[in-house]
Amino acid sequence: MRSSTQTVTEAATATIRERIERGEYPVGSVLPAQRQLSEELDISRAALREALSTLEALGMLTIRAGKGVYVQSAQALGGQAWRYAEQSSLPDTYQVRYALEGFAARMAALAMTDExxxxxxxxxxQLHDALADGDLDAAAELDFAFHMTIVSMAGNGAIEAILRSSSEIMQESQRLPFYRRELLQSTYREHRAIVDALKARDAEAAGRSIEAHITAAAQRAGVHFPTPPREPAR
Structure with missing residues (x-):
């Protein structure tokens, strides 16, 4: 069941998106001031900020603190285009995470501690609460911290350095799936499976759980990529 705030936010997101797509807010232009826009759309400033944040994650807007909100693209994020396209395509980003984090989780399970x-x-x-509250920025930060805790436990400095040096790209790839509101808590449930495998010190289950999570998160962001077939359990 959606809250009234979520319903209003989604309506505002759709309205702004439609205006961008039909050229009322052309690419490169600055959106009206948030105060004006919130009054025009008859929503709270908090709900408007969430709508703008959603459209930023979809690659349509760029929010520049103190300068305004700029129209970045007339099309929502697709599998090939996003704000970090010059550094790494979105499919490549998820595939790198799949490869590195799957290995890291297997290693982390062998070194896992109760602490x-x-x-x-x-x-x-905290992630569950952030998602329930619709605080997607906090949720993305918690998601990143969760994954990096596991990577740190793996003890492979090269993998950790690669992922930490791309922290902004990582967090954006973790944030995008949250905008499928009907699947908002999927990340929490998938993290549950990962932690259960780590608790059991089951290296293979931990690796498979995190690979399944990254694959599912990519799909929620509109990205599908082939993964190796799983070998039957022995």
């Missing part, structure tokens, strides 16, 4: 499990459990509780 780190407690940390992951705390992270998950």
């Amino acid at each position: 780190v499990i407690e940390s992951l459990e705390s992270n998950m509780a």
Whole structure:
């Protein structure tokens, strides 16, 4: 069941998106001031900020603190185009995460401690609350911290350095799936499966769980890529 705030936010998102797509807000232009826009759309400033954040994640807007909100693209994010396209395509980003994090999770399971499990459990509780509240920025930060905790436990400095050096790209790839509102808590449920495997110190299950999570997250962001067939369990 959606809250009234979510319904209003989604309506505002759709309205602004339609105006961009039909050229009322052309690419390169600055949107009206948030105060004006919130009054025009008859929504709160908080709901408007969430709508603008959604459209930014879809690649249609760029929010520049203190300068305004600029129209970046007349088309919503598709599998090939997003704000970090010059550094790494979105499919490539998810595939790199699939390859590196699957290995890291298998290694982390072998070195896992009860203290780190407690940390992951705390992270998950905060993630659940952030998603329930619609705080997608906080959710993306918590998602990134969750994954990097596991990567750190793997003990492979090269993998950790690669992922941390691309932290903005990583977090954006983690944030995009949250905009499928009907699947908002999917990340939380998939993290649950990962933690359960880590608790059991089951390296193969941990690797498969995080690979399944990254594949599903990519699909929620509109990206589909082939993955190796799974071998039957022995």
